[in-house]
Amino acid sequence: MTARILAVDDSPTIRGLVSSVLRRAGFEVYLAGDGVEGVGSLSDADPALIITDINMPRMDGFGLIEAVRATGEYSSVPILVLTTESSPELKARARNAGATGWIVKPFEDKHFVSVINRVLGR
Amino acid sequence: MSDMDEFLEMFFVECDELLEALSTGLRAMDSATGDVETVHSVFRAVHSMKGAAAAFGLSDLVTFAHRFETVLDELRSEKLDATQSVMVTLHRSSDFLSDLVTAARQSECADQARLKELLNELDDIIGHEDVSTEDEDEGIEFVPLTLDLTPLDGGTPLNTFQIIFSPDAELYRSGNDPVALLFSLQQLGETEVTIDHALVPLLRDWRAEETYLSWKVTLITDEPVGKVNEIFEFVADCAAIEISSFEQPIQNDFFEKNPVATVGSQEQKELANNPQNAEEHKSVELDENKSEKAAKTSNGPGGNANAAASIRVSLERVDKLMNMIGELVIKEAMLYQVIETAGLTNQPDVVSALDGIRQLAGDIQESVMSIRAQPLKLVFQRMHRIVREAADATGKKVRLDTIGENTEVDKTMIERLIDPLTHMIRNSVDHGLEDAVTRQRRGKALEGTITLSAAHRSGRVLIEVSDDGGGIDRERVRKIAEDRGLIAPGTQLSSSEIDSLLFLPGFSSKEQVSALSGRGVGLDVVRREIMSLGGRVMIQSTENKGTKFSITLPLTLAVLEGMLIQLGDQSMVLPITAVQETLRPSSSCLHYVGKTGKLLLNRGELIPIVDIACTFGIRDEPAPLEDGVLIVIENDSHRRAALFVDAIFDQRQVVIKSLEENYGKIPGVSAATILGDGNIALIIDPEEIIFASGMEHARNNLKIAAYG
Numbered sequence: 133m134t135a136r137i138l139a140v141d142d143s144p145t146i147r148g149l150v151s152s153v154l155r156r157a158g159f160e161v162y163l164a165g166d167g168v169e170g171v172g173s174l175s176d177a178d179p180a181l182i183i184t185d186i187n188m189p190r191m192d193g194f195g196l197i198e199a200v201r202a203t204g205e206y207s208s209v210p211i212l213v214l215t216t217e218s219s220p221e222l223k224a225r226a227r228n229a230g231a232t233g234w235i236v237k238p239f240e241d242k243h244f245v246s247v248i249n250r251v252l253g254r
Numbered sequence: 255m256s257d258m259d260e261f262l263e264m265f266f267v268e269c270d271e272l273l274e275a276l277s278t279g280l281r282a283m284d285s286a287t288g289d290v291e292t293v294h295s296v297f298r299a300v301h302s303m304k305g306a307a308a309a310f311g312l313s314d315l316v317t318f319a320h321r322f323e324t325v326l327d328e329l330r331s332e333k334l335d336a337t338q339s340v341m342v343t344l345h346r347s348s349d350f351l352s353d354l355v356t357a358a359r360q361s362e363c364a365d366q367a368r369l370k371e372l373l374n375e376l377d378d379i380i381g382h383e384d385v386s387t388e389d390e391d392e393g394i395e396f397v398p399l400t401l402d403l404t405p406l407d408g409g410t411p412l413n414t415f416q417i418i419f420s421p422d423a424e425l426y427r428s429g430n431d432p433v434a435l436l437f438s439l440q441q442l443g444e445t446e447v448t449i450d451h452a453l454v455p456l457l458r459d460w461r462a463e464e465t466y467l468s469w470k471v472t473l474i475t476d477e478p479v480g481k482v483n484e485i486f487e488f489v490a491d492c493a494a495i496e497i498s499s500f501e502q503p504i505q506n507d508f509f510e511k512n513p514v515a516t517v518g519s520q521e522q523k524e525l526a527n528n529p530q531n532a533e534e535h536k537s538v539e540l541d542e543n544k545s546e547k548a549a550k551t552s553n554g555p556g557g558n559a560n561a562a563a564s565i566r567v568s569l570e571r572v573d574k575l576m577n578m579i580g581e582l583v584i585k586e587a588m589l590y591q592v593i594e595t596a597g598l599t600n601q602p603d604v605v606s607a608l609d610g611i612r613q614l615a616g617d618i619q620e621s622v623m624s625i626r627a628q629p630l631k632l633v634f635q636r637m638h639r640i641v642r643e644a645a646d647a648t649g650k651k652v653r654l655d656t657i658g659e660n661t662e663v664d665k666t667m668i669e670r671l672i673d674p675l676t677h678m679i680r681n682s683v684d685h686g687l688e689d690a691v692t693r694q695r696r697g698k699a700l701e702g703t704i705t706l707s708a709a710h711r712s713g714r715v716l717i718e719v720s721d722d723g724g725g726i727d728r729e730r731v732r733k734i735a736e737d738r739g740l741i742a743p744g745t746q747l748s749s750s751e752i753d754s755l756l757f758l759p760g761f762s763s764k765e766q767v768s769a770l771s772g773r774g775v776g777l778d779v780v781r782r783e784i785m786s787l788g789g790r791v792m793i794q795s796t797e798n799k800g801t802k803f804s805i806t807l808p809l810t811l812a813v814l815e816g817m818l819i820q821l822g823d824q825s826m827v828l829p830i831t832a833v834q835e836t837l838r839p840s841s842s843c844l845h846y847v848g849k850t851g852k853l854l855l856n857r858g859e860l861i862p863i864v865d866i867a868c869t870f871g872i873r874d875e876p877a878p879l880e881d882g883v884l885i886v887i888e889n890d891s892h893r894r895a896a897l898f899v900d901a902i903f904d905q906r907q908v909v910i911k912s913l914e915e916n917y918g919k920i921p922g923v924s925a926a927t928i929l930g931d932g933n934i935a936l937i938i939d940p941e942e943i944i945f946a947s948g949m950e951h952a953r954n955n956l957k958i959a960a961y962g
Contacts, residue, residue: 142302143268143302143305143306144264144268145261145264145265145268145306145309146305146306146309148260148261148264149261149309152261185305187298187301187302187305189298201427201429208426208429208431209429210429210430210431211429215305216304216305216308216316224491227424227428227491227492230427230428230429231428231429232428232429232430232488233430233487233488234488237305237308237309238308238309238310238311247487250434250435250438250484250485251430251431251434251488252434253431253433253434253435253436253437253438254437
């Protein structure tokens with residue numbers, strides 16, 4: 133079974149990197165450029181897991197997480213925050229918004245995939 | 255691995271865009287045209303670069319971007335004012351950030367001294383008062399989740415852990431799933447799971463979003479405790495987790511000191527070690543709230559996600575297309591020739607069909623040219639930095655104004671314009687503008703202005719670099735040229751001719767060699783480079799008002815509008831841009847000097863007549879002037895010559911084929927082309943013809959003779 137993952141990041145480089153790593157790990161990947169696009173593509177992507185950046189134009193990662201949690205259908209989808217910062221404050225804030233977990237850059241392919249698998253219980 | 259390289263390349267392209275946004279934003283802040291959104295966009299540009307750089311582990315870039323971002327953050331939260339000195343540092347930082355990207359791109363090590371210097375400069379702005387900066391230098395960004403993955407006991411095969419796991423309701427709200435966690439534990443080794451359902455209430459008291467269950471897991475695994483902790487990484491704050499190990503005396507010790515080794519406790523440690531870090535992120539948080547508000551109210555400028563849809567195509571493919579268009583133009587000319595030979599030119603439908611093809615070929619050519627066209631912005635933007643650096647080096651205050659940045663020219667030209675423009679800009683700052691004292695004496699603004707402008711002018715591109723400096727000191731220029739033996743003492747020269755002396759090789763007007771513009775070898779190199787692009791440079795100067803360099807360039811390097819001429823049994827092409835007029839000479843305007851010197855009286859000037867068939871060795875003896883046509887050509891510096899040719903065929907577009915690549919440089923010839931009949935015609939370089947004929951000095955002297 134391939135799990136679908138929605139990756140939201142305003143940097144095309146990170147989107148490319150994330151999708152390449154995930155596709156090689158056998159996931160089906162959907163991409164969005166910011167929070168607004170991310171929320172808009174929920175029903176198309178129908179994700180089993182969402183990965184999001186924090187600092188993005190229009191709607192940031194926190195906004196996205198809150199918006200996803202507020203939906204009926206996707207409120208329990210795991211959301212991982214992909215971030216440069218690892219401060220407890222940031223994590224607390226992400227957690228308050230409803231984030232499942234976080235991955236700190238620079239990420240290493242194997243670790244990245246293993247965290248995702250873990251959250252998905254695979 | 256090559257995958258990574260590809261993304262790295264993508265990252266660099268993204269960086270270029272972000273750097274451009276950054277420098278545009280900073281300039282808007284300079285001129286106070288920037289609003290809150292400008293500061294946000296500048297911040298975002300640096301932040302995005304940091305984020306992506308971190309993914310690739312480019313530590314210098316991340317460290318620097320981080321500090322840069324901290325300062326920008328203070329600015330956007332209005333804790334700091336964008337004073338002039340702050341802006342100077344921001345510009346420098348932006349320049350250096352660009353250097354760091356370049357260094358990373360070339361896998362080189364960045365200038366560490368400069369890095370340290372600028373980091374300190376940025377620190378000074380925020381006024382770091384405490385000692386924790388040292389820690390920060392190590393790069394907090396690189397403290398990934400510090401889970402202890404190393405086995406504590408040097409890899410003893412089997413550990414037994416007992417894990418008690420009681421999730422809060424919060425765990426469900428954050429999208430974590432106890433079942434997934436249990437599965438993960440199972441993958442570490444052999445597990446025995448017991449469920450504690452003692453807290454499950456009666457159905458009427460049962461609430462769906464609450465948690466009532468807890469689990470006790472006994473895990474036998476060869477993995478260290480770190481692996482177990484890792485599984486609970488994300489739920490440490492929303493579940494009660496107790497992990498204890500059996501039959502491992504060493505580890506028991508460990509657990510005595512750290513009864514519950516959870517991720518949470520590690521975070522505490524991290525926090526304790528890094529109070530600076532915590533504080534900093536508090537401020538980020540505040541500001542992000544603000545930025546959200548700003549985004550909601552403005553809604554527009556931040557949304558650059560809707561940038562123009564575009565694709566990236568390798569230049570090679572476009573070049574190939576351009577070559578094929580060139581071939582098409584040639585084939586079309588051939589077709590015309592065939593039709594002409596067949597005597598079909600009087601057939602209207604044939605002619606109109608041919609016209610259709612010609613029109614289409616022209617349109618396609620134009621479209622391909624527009625694909626290759628890029629805005630001069632790409633070059634102009636760099637010049638701000640050049641001006642800043644040059645101003646720093648000379649201690650002058652200089653402002654650069656740019657006009658017509660969006661004027662498009664061929665991609666190749668963009669690249670090859672960078673060096674000459676850099677040189678000219680430096681030259682303008684160094685030699686063109688006066689120092690502050692002189693400017694004050696002359697009643698000018700202390701800040702000198704250099705204007706860089708671009709525009710399309712009758713099928714060519716005109717680029718001008720002008721300064722509001724003192725203008726060219728012609729007396730000095732003349733003296734230097736005489737001293738260097740570039741002109742004979744006492745030679746009569748017009749003002750514009752004196753100005754043109756600056757372009758002569760070996761001319762240096764600066765008596766003191768300056769580090770910036772070097773030994774003044776610049777301008778002749780500039781001129782050569784521009785000429786190799788099929789362009790010309792002119793100079794205009796007004797005393798006390800300033801100096802203006804004008805560059806005109808063709809729109810493309812691939813085709814050329816030319817005049818097809820006949821020389822003996824050969825066809826040659828003369829670029830139409832050089833042609834001033836064509837005429838059949840009447841004896842009244844012909845003058846003879848000595849045995850071979852022939853002159854044409856044209857527009858009140860005597861200009862040398864060049865029999866180019868002789869110059870190129872097509873015939874040995876000059877043909878009688880009555881048998882041919884004269885074409886008056888003019889070069890950059892308004893020097894003219896009349897070329898004698900046997901006949902003029904027509905004016906046409908020709909595809910430029912470089913000779914130098916495959917054959918070598920021929921004096922007086924710039925390139926070659928293929929004609930409709932398949933023959934090769936050489937393209938004449940008018941500039942070199944005028945030079946090679948050695949008529950320059952002769953002409954100056956003859957002018958006197960004609961009027962004196």
